[in-house]
Amino acid sequence: MGLFIAQILTGLANAGALFMVASGLSLIFGVTRVVNFAHGSFYMLGAYVGYSLMQVLPGMVGFWVAILLAGIIVGLIGVIVEFCVLRPVYSAPELFQLVATFGVILVIQDLALMIWGPQDLLGPRAPGLKGVIRIMGEPVPQYDIALIVITPFVAFGLWYLITRTRVGTLVRAATQDREMVSALGVNQAWLFTGVFFLGCALAGLGGALQLPKGGADLLMDFNILGPVFVVVVIGGMGSLPGAYLAAVIISVLNVFGVTYAPQSTLVLMFVVMVIVLMFRPFGLLGKEEVAGEHGQVGEPERPIKPAGRNMRLLVAAGLLILGLLPFYGSNFAVVLVTDIMIFALFAASLHFMLGQGGLVSFGHAAFFGGGAYAAALFVTHANTPMELALVLAPVCAGLAAIVIGWVCLRSTGVYFAMLTLAFGQLLWSLAFQWSEVTGGDDGLVNIWPSDWASDNSVYYYLAFVLCVGGILLLRQAAHAPFGYAMRAARDSARQAEAMGINTKRIQWVAFTFAGVMAGLAGGLFVFSKGSIFPNELETARSFDALIVVFLGGVKTLSGGWVGAAFFEGIKDYLTRFEYWRLALGLSIIVIVILGPEGIVGSLRKAGERLGILKVPEDAK
Amino acid sequence: MSPILSVRNLSRNFGAIKAVDNVSFDLAKGELLALIGPNGAGKSTCFNMLMGQLKPSSGTVQLLGKNIAGMQPRKIWRMGVGRTFQITATYASMTVVENVQMALISHHRRLYSLTTFAHKLYRDEALALLDTVGMADQAERHCAVLAYGDLKRLELAVALAHDPILLLMDEPTAGMAPRERIALMQLTADILDAKGISVLFTEHDMDVVFAHAHRIMVLNRGQLIADGTVDEIRNNPQVQEVYLGGGTLFKAQEDAHA
Numbered sequence: 075m076g077l078f079i080a081q082i083l084t085g086l087a088n089a090g091a092l093f094m095v096a097s098g099l100s101l102i103f104g105v106t107r108v109v110n111f112a113h114g115s116f117y118m119l120g121a122y123v124g125y126s127l128m129q130v131l132p133g134m135v136g137f138w139v140a141i142l143l144a145g146i147i148v149g150l151i152g153v154i155v156e157f158c159v160l161r162p163v164y165s166a167p168e169l170f171q172l173v174a175t176f177g178v179i180l181v182i183q184d185l186a187l188m189i190w191g192p193q194d195l196l197g198p199r200a201p202g203l204k205g206v207i208r209i210m211g212e213p214v215p216q217y218d219i220a221l222i223v224i225t226p227f228v229a230f231g232l233w234y235l236i237t238r239t240r241v242g243t244l245v246r247a248a249t250q251d252r253e254m255v256s257a258l259g260v261n262q263a264w265l266f267t268g269v270f271f272l273g274c275a276l277a278g279l280g281g282a283l284q285l286p287k288g289g290a291d292l293l294m295d296f297n298i299l300g301p302v303f304v305v306v307v308i309g310g311m312g313s314l315p316g317a318y319l320a321a322v323i324i325s326v327l328n329v330f331g332v333t334y335a336p337q338s339t340l341v342l343m344f345v346v347m348v349i350v351l352m353f354r355p356f357g358l359l360g361k362e363e364v365a366g367e368h369g370q371v372g373e374p375e376r377p378i379k380p381a382g383r384n385m386r387l388l389v390a391a392g393l394l395i396l397g398l399l400p401f402y403g404s405n406f407a408v409v410l411v412t413d414i415m416i417f418a419l420f421a422a423s424l425h426f427m428l429g430q431g432g433l434v435s436f437g438h439a440a441f442f443g444g445g446a447y448a449a450a451l452f453v454t455h456a457n458t459p460m461e462l463a464l465v466l467a468p469v470c471a472g473l474a475a476i477v478i479g480w481v482c483l484r485s486t487g488v489y490f491a492m493l494t495l496a497f498g499q500l501l502w503s504l505a506f507q508w509s510e511v512t513g514g515d516d517g518l519v520n521i522w523p524s525d526w527a528s529d530n531s532v533y534y535y536l537a538f539v540l541c542v543g544g545i546l547l548l549r550q551a552a553h554a555p556f557g558y559a560m561r562a563a564r565d566s567a568r569q570a571e572a573m574g575i576n577t578k579r580i581q582w583v584a585f586t587f588a589g590v591m592a593g594l595a596g597g598l599f600v601f602s603k604g605s606i607f608p609n610e611l612e613t614a615r616s617f618d619a620l621i622v623v624f625l626g627g628v629k630t631l632s633g634g635w636v637g638a639a640f641f642e643g644i645k646d647y648l649t650r651f652e653y654w655r656l657a658l659g660l661s662i663i664v665i666v667i668l669g670p671e672g673i674v675g676s677l678r679k680a681g682e683r684l685g686i687l688k689v690p691e692d693a694k
Numbered sequence: 695m696s697p698i699l700s701v702r703n704l705s706r707n708f709g710a711i712k713a714v715d716n717v718s719f720d721l722a723k724g725e726l727l728a729l730i731g732p733n734g735a736g737k738s739t740c741f742n743m744l745m746g747q748l749k750p751s752s753g754t755v756q757l758l759g760k761n762i763a764g765m766q767p768r769k770i771w772r773m774g775v776g777r778t779f780q781i782t783a784t785y786a787s788m789t790v791v792e793n794v795q796m797a798l799i800s801h802h803r804r805l806y807s808l809t810t811f812a813h814k815l816y817r818d819e820a821l822a823l824l825d826t827v828g829m830a831d832q833a834e835r836h837c838a839v840l841a842y843g844d845l846k847r848l849e850l851a852v853a854l855a856h857d858p859i860l861l862l863m864d865e866p867t868a869g870m871a872p873r874e875r876i877a878l879m880q881l882t883a884d885i886l887d888a889k890g891i892s893v894l895f896t897e898h899d900m901d902v903v904f905a906h907a908h909r910i911m912v913l914n915r916g917q918l919i920a921d922g923t924v925d926e927i928r929n930n931p932q933v934q935e936v937y938l939g940g941g942t943l944f945k946a947q948e949d950a951h952a
Contacts, residue, residue, distance in 0.1 A: 375786070375787040375838075376787070376836065377787060377788050377789045377792065377836055377837075378787075379813070380811060380813075550808065551808050553811050553812060553813070554807055554808045554809065554810060554811065554812055555799045555804050555805055555806070555807045555808075555810065555812045555815065556805065556806055556807060556808055557812070558788070558792070558795075558796055558799065558812040559796070559799070559800075559805045559806075561785060561787050561788065562785050562788075562796050564787075565784075565785040565786050565787055565788070566783040566784065566785060566786075568779065568783045569779070569783035569784065569785070569852075571766070571767045571768050572745070572767045572768070572771055572777050572779075572783075573768075573771055573796070573797045573800050573801075573852065573855075573856075574768045574771045574772050574800040574801065574856075575768060575800050575805060576768060580805065583806065690836065
C-alpha cells in the first residue's frame with residue numbers, strides 16, 4: 075500500500091513539468107494555429123538556462139529565483155523566435171510554419187551544444203528540500219512534494235488568467251475566430267507574440283523545475299515532444315484542465331509501467347492515447363475542432379495538368395543523365411544518389427497523401443521504418459532472399475497502413491496528425507524495447523543484397539528502377555480519377571459525399587497506398603545500408619519527410635522529390651562541418667521566409683515572372 | 695401516378711426542441727415544390743434529413759416507394775437525387791469542367807481507377823452539361839476565381855450530372871444580386887421542365903418562389919401550416935400572420951398588457 079501511494083506521488087510530481095510544457099503548446103496552437111515543433115527545445119533551454127543561473131544564484135532563494143528567471147528568459151527567447159521566424163510566415167499556407175519551427179529546433183540544438191557542451195548536466199538539488207519524508211514507510215523526496223504543491227498553483231493561475239481576465243478573454247476569442255478578434259480592433263500581432271511568450275515561458279519553467287529530478291541534456295527536446303503531444307491530445311487541444319488531467323494520467327502510468335512492465339513503458343502511453351481517441355476523438359475534455367473549409371490561407375491551389383511535351387523531354391533527359399551515373403560518377407556519388415533516390419520516394423509518398431489528400435501525417439516513418447524492419451526481420455529470422463524481402467517490405471507496410479489508417483482516419487486535422495505520430499512512436503518503441511526480436515538499440519545488421527546486386531552500381535540500377543517507377547506511379551495516380559477523388563474529398567468533403575464519393579474510404583486507400591510506397595523505400599534502404607536501427611522509425615525521421623514536402627512545395631506536384639533531393643544534397647554537404655545543424659536550421663528558416671511556396675512553387679513563380687513559363691489566364 | 699417523393703410524419707428533436715414536427719407531404723413527377731418559412735422554421739433541418747446529413751427522430755422518407763430516411767448522402771445520391779447547397783460547395787483546386795467530370799466519374803464508378811487521365815474522362819458530357827447552364831465558355835477557368843453566381847450555375851450543372859429524378863435545392867439564389875436571382879431561377883425552371891426532373895427547393899426570396907413554384911408549403915416552428923397553389927398560399931391568413939407579424943409573441947405581449 076505504501077509503495078502504491080509513493081508511486082502515485084511520484085507520478086503526480088512528474089506530471090508538473092509535463093503539464094507546463096503541454097499547456098504552453100496547447101495555448102500557442104489554439105491562438106496562432108502553429109504546431110510548434112520547437113516546443114521541446116524551449117523546454118530544454120529552460121533546463122540549461124536554469125542550470126546556469128543556479129550556479130551563480132546562491133541558496134534557497136537563489137534556486138527558486140533561478141527557476142522563475144529561466145521561465146522568463148526562455149519566454150523572451152520565444153518572443154525573438156516568433157518575431158524573426160514566424161511573423162514573416164503567418165500568411166504562408168497552413169502548417170508551413172512548422173517547417174520554420176523545425177529549423178528552430180536544429181538551431182537551438184547546436185547553440186546549446188556550443189554553450190553548454192555535449193556532456194549531460196546533473197541538476198543541482200533544491201536547497202532545503204534535499205531529504206525524503208516517509209509516507210507509510212516509503213521514502214518520498216521532499217522536492218516531489220514541493221512539485222505536487224506547486225503545479226496546481228501554476229495550473230490555477232493559468233486557468234484564472236485565461237478565464238477571468240481581459241487578456242484571457244482575448245486569447246479565448248482568438249482561439250475561436252482570429253479574424254473576428256482583429257476586426258474588433260485587437261492588435262493580433264501582439265496578441266500572438268504575447269501568447270508565444272507565455273507558452274515558451276511555461277515550457278522553460280517546466281524545464282527548470284525538473285532539473286533536480288532529471289538534469290539537462292541535448293536529447294531532452296525530442297524526448298519530451300512525444301509525451302507532450304500525447305498529453306495535449308488526450309486532454310483535448312486547448313483545454314487546460316484536460317492537459318492537467320492527461321499529464322497526471324500519463325505520468326502515473328509511466329511510474330507504474332516502470333515497476334510492473336518495464337519492457338513496455340514507451341508503448342503504454344501511446345496505447346492509452348489510441349484508446350482514448352477511439353472513444354473520444356477530441357480528447358477527454360476537448361471540443362470538436364471546427365476545421366472550416368475557409369481555413370485556407372494564401373493563394374488557392376492551381377488545377378493540375380499532365381506535363382507537356384517539352385517538360386517530358388526535359389524529364390527524360392534528366393533521367394538519362396541520372397541513369398548513366400555509374401559510368402561517369404565516383405563510387406561515393408553512386409551511393410549518395412542511391413540514398414537520395416530512396417529518400418525521394420519516401421518523401422513523394424508522403425507528399426502524395428498530404429498534397430492531394432490533405433492528410434497531414436506526423437508519423438510517416440512508421441511505414442518507411444516498418445518496411446525496412448519487415449525486410450530485415452524476414453532476412454534475419456527466416457533467411458528470406460532479397461528479392462522476396464523487397465516484395466514483403468511494401469506488403470507489410472501496406473498492411474500496417476490499413477490498420478493504422480483505420481484508427482487514425484476516425485479523427486481529422488491535428489488529431490489525425492497526432493494519432494499518426496502516436497503510431498509512429500508505438501512502432502519505434504516496439505523496435506526499441508522488444509530486443510529479442512528486433513535487436514533493440516543494436517538494431518539488425520548484415521542485411522545485404524543478393525550476390526547479383528551486391529555491386530553498388532547494380533544496386534543503384536535496382537533502386538533507380540523502383541524509386542523512379544514509384545514516383546512516376548504516384549504522379550500518375552495524382553492525374554488519375556483516384557487522385558482527383560482525393561482532392562475532391564479534401565476541397566469539399568460535403569460536396570464529395572453528396573456526389574457518391576465515400577471520402578473516408580478514398581482517404582483510407584490513399585493512406586495505404588502511401589504506406590506501401592514508403593515501405594518499398596524502406597526495403598530498398600535496409601539493403602543499401604546493410605543494417606537497420608530504431609532511429610529510422612523515429613519521429614525525427616517522419617519530420618524529415620514532412621519538412622522536405624513543405625520545402626519542395628505542397629501545392630505543386632513535384633514538391634516531394636525535389637525537396638527530398640535538395641534536402642539530402644545540402645545535408646550531405648553540411649554534415650561535414652561541426653555545427654551542421656545550425657547551418658541546416660538557418661538555411662531552412664531562410665528558405666521558408668524567402669519562398670513560402672516551397673522550392674518548386676517559387677521556381678514556378680520566378681519562371682513566370684521571367685517569361686519562361688506561361689502564366690495561366692486566371693492566375694494573373 | 696405515384697409520387698416521386700413521399701414524406702410521412704417526419705420529425706427531428708434537438709433535446710426538447712422539436713425542430714421538425716410531424717411533417718408529411720408528397721412530391722409528384724415534374725413538380726416544382728417550394729418549402730418556405732421564416733428563419734428557424736426547420737427548413738434546413740428538414741432538408742438535411744431528406745439528403746441524409748441528419749437522421750430523423752421518427753418518420754419515413756420514401757423515394758419511389760423505397761425508404762431512404764437515415765441513409766448516407768452518397769447512397770441517396772446514387773439513387774438519383776441531386777442537390778445544391780445553400781453556400782456553394784465546389785472543388786476549388788480544379789477547373790470548372792473538372793468539377794463536372796468528377797461527378798460523372800463518380801456516377802460511372804471509376805473513382806478508384808489509376809490507369810486513365812481524369813481530365814480526359816467524360817469531357818464531352820461535362821461540356822454539354824456546362825452548356826445547358828451557360829457556362830461552356832468558362833469551362834477551362836480555375837474554379838477558385840469564379841464569381842458567386844457562376845459557382846451557383848456550376849453547382850447546378852454538377853447536380854444534373856447523374857441524370858437525377860429529383861433535385862433538392864437549398865436556397866438556390868442565396869447570396870446573389872436580385873437580377874441574377876430571377877435569371878438563375880428561370881434557367882433552372884427551364885432545364886428542369888425540359889428534363890422532367892422534380893424539384894424541392896427552399897427559398898427566402900418570395901418573388902422567386904411565387905414566379906416559379908407549382909406548389910408551396912409553409913413551415914413554421916417545425917410544423918407544416920399550409921400546402922397549396924401560389925394563390926392559395928398568398929391568400930392564406932395564417933401564412934400572412936407568420937410573415938407579416940401578429941404572431942404569438944406579440945399576442946402574448948398584448949395579453950400581458952390587457
